[in-house]
Amino acid sequence: MKFGIVGVIAFIIDWGILNLLVGVFHMHNVLAATISFIISLVFNYLASMKFVFKHRDDMARWMEVLIFVGAAVVGLFMNDLIIWISTYGMNRDAYVSQHAAYLLRTNIGKLVATFVVMVWNFVIRKWLLDDTHTNAMNRLRSADNRLTAEQLEAKWERSFSHRLGVWSLEHTPKGWKK
Template sequence: MNPPSRIRRIASVGSRFLVVGALSTIIEVGVFNLLVFVWGWDVVAAKIVASLVALVNAYIGNREWTFRHRDRRGRVSEVTLFLVTNAVCTAIGAVLVWVGVEAVGAVLGREPGAVAVNLVNLTSIVIVVLLRFVLYHGIVFRVAPTK
């Protein structure tokens, strides 16, 4: 495959991934805000639960649209890799939120408000989205080996 064709293919897959990710982000941010600001949950617990809720949309969207052209390994194997990948990414996101909220609180000298907490959460989402794309593209929804 020549370089321009490869770049176009990655850009196409990447743009579909970003659409699925945008929907998952809306779901995640909505659930996160509900849990933290309506029901008073801790930010780390809320981050984990919100990520898990958004995961359902992410799996279906990525399997059936973004990476539909990729080989399907056994469903159990694929779902297992997807869940392990996302467990790692969710843990990284939770740590980023925890560290970010603590850092903002230290800088402000008080508990950060909703805007600051959401900026930290969105920053963690951007970082984790980049990691997820690399892992989905290279491991979870892999290209079939050449025969």
């Protein structure tokens, strides 16, 4: 639920800035999409790390930031590619004479890009950043599950996410906050 709320606010920021830059300032849609995406990404990072995902004790903060930035770069590439495709084939004169069509196609592309990038971000962040272990242990205590605490702990110890986190702690330079 919190992921969705943060995502909606980030989308409003992204979409609003995109439409301002393309609609009012007649900026190229891919450049405008890049600027709006980066601004909304900063909000998304701050809000996600404060309200959505909890810091994991088994992962260094630098690794959290690296995962977030890496996922964002892939998301930005997907976003810009979809926006570019949305107006592909419109000639340069169409940017001015058919501005309404250009803006409409940009917005349709942005909606598609938002959905694709949202799925990408949720999957990668849930897999690598979320403290699923603590959440699962809490659910185990409150419900009748098939896995015992020992089985769940063993599964967590073998997970890529946990091993990556432990590796990041072991490779954090001296003096850096873990």
